Amino acid sequence: MDYIKIPMDIEKRSFEIIGEEMGDHNFSDRELQIIKRVIHTTADFQLKDLTYIREGAIEAALELLKKGVTIYTDTNMAASGISKATLKKLNCKVECYVGREDIAEIAKERGITRSMAAVEKAVEEGVEFFVFGNAPTALFKLKELTLAGKATPKFIVGAPVGFVGAAESKEEIEKMDIPMITIRGRKGGSNIAAAIVNALMYMIIR
């Protein structure tokens, strides 16, 4: 069987095809890198219209990444999808609090979801870069903590997916004046959230 075997060639050709098929747009070069990577990871062109990139959000994210930050993710899947080699080069790291032993205990004691307890812990530890690919409750929680003056997120990827609370959680977070990239409506997911972070990191490294 004859097929392209070199990963970088596959990615390059994929991005060309996406560019040819996505039609007219007003995205900047950097915005386009995010949109294309999101479509690349899903083969879903609808995401061209669902991806919201707030003005100044890319610059805010790059500034954080360049100084070497801890990136909060709401799931292990999102953490897995973020390029470890690139994180390392940037002196950044990713942490998915939700799987930690101490988080499970806090959640149980207080009768809240583990994903909510995880956000609280991340905020306590001074995290500023938040990535949500799954849990609407975690995104709601971050808004609550921010309104209460307890959290000061500097960049958010808001991409929870689903049918109960996901769309609403993104509408709620968009009401806040914080640099962010969101996937509007029901769609989203850990794979998309990771793709957005990778696209941002590749603007610096690749």
Next chain:
Amino acid sequence: MDYIKIPMDIEKRSFEIIGEEMGDHNFSDRELQIIKRVIHTTADFQLKDLTYIREGAIEAALELLKKGVTIYTDTNMAASGISKATLKKLNCKVECYVGREDIAEIAKERGITRSMAAVEKAVEEGVEFFVFGNAPTALFKLKELTLAGKATPKFIVGAPVGFVGAAESKEEIEKMDIPMITIRGRKGGSNIAAAIVNALMYMIIR
């Protein structure tokens, strides 16, 4: 803010909404559990028509899961998305060969992709349950090894996503007489692949 905070309630309500909105179908109860979980993880109803469940595939997968198997995944993301608690109850485990040190060395030596080297190693180690959410080349490789009489896969989840080789890799694997569930066309992904495995495991455990 008022929102549903109990994960199991969110999932139950989500599945109800999916059932209400997905329209007419001819799926069996078990097939429906897979379809709904795939839609649940993507919010993409198109997957109702793209998911191909071969006759007898669910039964074949359940038989393997019940005896406690090693599940090959082509990415860490797919491995991350598969429920660890449920795997444990079933005495199954998941292994993503592609990240292993020895695989990187084999790939480099032979000038093949790490994902192809990973399939070869899994086959060598007797794996029968294969899950592909990303790499078309790995799926092509499994077909080659099977045709050569070197591999005997007993169940395949074929869900590579993308624009170069993904659709073709699934067409190729479907030509083989092996129990399988595939996502046809360009769509797919590690999240979908993991959702299919979880749906299968929950038929036994939950």
